[in-house]
Amino acid sequence: GAVVSQHPSRVICKSGTSVKIECRSLDFQATTMFWYRQFPKQSLMLMATSNEGSKATYEQGVEKDKFLINHASLTLSTLTVTSAHPEDSSFYICSARELGTAANYGYTFGSGTRLTVV
Amino acid sequence: AQKITQTQPGMFVQEKEAVTLDCTYDTSDPSYGLFWYKQPSSGEMIFLIYQGSYDQQNATEGRYSLNFQKARKSANLVISASQLGDSAMYFCAMRELTGGGNKLTFGTGTQLKVEL
Numbered sequence: 497g498a499v500v501s502q503h504p505s506r507v508i509c510k511s512g513t514s515v516k517i518e519c520r521s522l523d524f525q526a527t528t529m530f531w532y533r534q535f536p537k538q539s540l541m542l543m544a545t546s547n548e549g550s551k552a553t554y555e556q557g558v559e560k561d562k563f564l565i566n567h568a569s570l571t572l573s574t575l576t577v578t579s580a581h582p583e584d585s586s587f588y589i590c591s592a593r594e595l596g597t598a599a600n601y602g603y604t605f606g607s608g609t610r611l612t613v614v
Numbered sequence: 615a616q617k618i619t620q621t622q623p624g625m626f627v628q629e630k631e632a633v634t635l636d637c638t639y640d641t642s643d644p645s646y647g648l649f650w651y652k653q654p655s656s657g658e659m660i661f662l663i664y665q666g667s668y669d670q671q672n673a674t675e676g677r678y679s680l681n682f683q684k685a686r687k688s689a690n691l692v693i694s695a696s697q698l699g700d701s702a703m704y705f706c707a708m709r710e711l712t713g714g715g716n717k718l719t720f721g722t723g724t725q726l727k728v729e730l
Contacts, residue, residue, distance in 0.1 A: 603718060
């Protein structure tokens with residue numbers, strides 16, 4: 497089945513530094529990638545939607561200059577948290593969708609990245 | 615208004631018993647899909663079951679079934695013969711096919727604990 501590889505699984509960084517999270521679709525072409533943020537014991541909140549080769553569409557309240565999303569190829573999307581601060585500490589998870597898949601299929605999730613900013 | 619509502623923050627069930635996790639939704643889109651995902655403590659999202667708004671029959675996948683009541687806008691997940699490995703967070707999600715694009719909207723989740 498479809499697999500999305502997300503790295504790193506855990507990262508600890510110092511306040512003020514930037515962190516890059518990668519999501520790769522291993523056996524399909526991910527025309528659309530979704531990036532979510534999840535606080536402990538809470539729901540997944542969509543941050544942005546990116547389509548290959550075009551700018552990401554950010555949800556209301558998400559700072560696009562802070563959370564940089566690049567979807568330069570059909571198999572790779574990256575989320576960069578710039579100038580990270582402790583309040584950015586969270587679980588980030590990506591989801592990829594292949595063009596043309598049926599409505600009930602195609603949402604393949606990565607395994608998530610636990611970011612801790614100290 | 616919340617698009618997906620899960621009113622049970624936590625549920626307990628005994629092993630081998632059935633359990634129902636509630637989900638109600640709100641949409642004016644006539645074409646939509648409803649999903650259930652399981653999230654163990656490790657964090658990955660595991661797809662369980664899907665119900666389309668035009669599907670005539672309730673979806674079933676092994677021990678999982680979806681009690682779809684369209685008029686009430688509810689899509690409850692039923693897990694039969696619960697196992698210890700079913701202990702996890704469960705999320706209901708919706709995709710609005712006409713106006714919502716491809717994105718999924720998630721509920722707040724239900725933490726299920728299966729006991730011996």
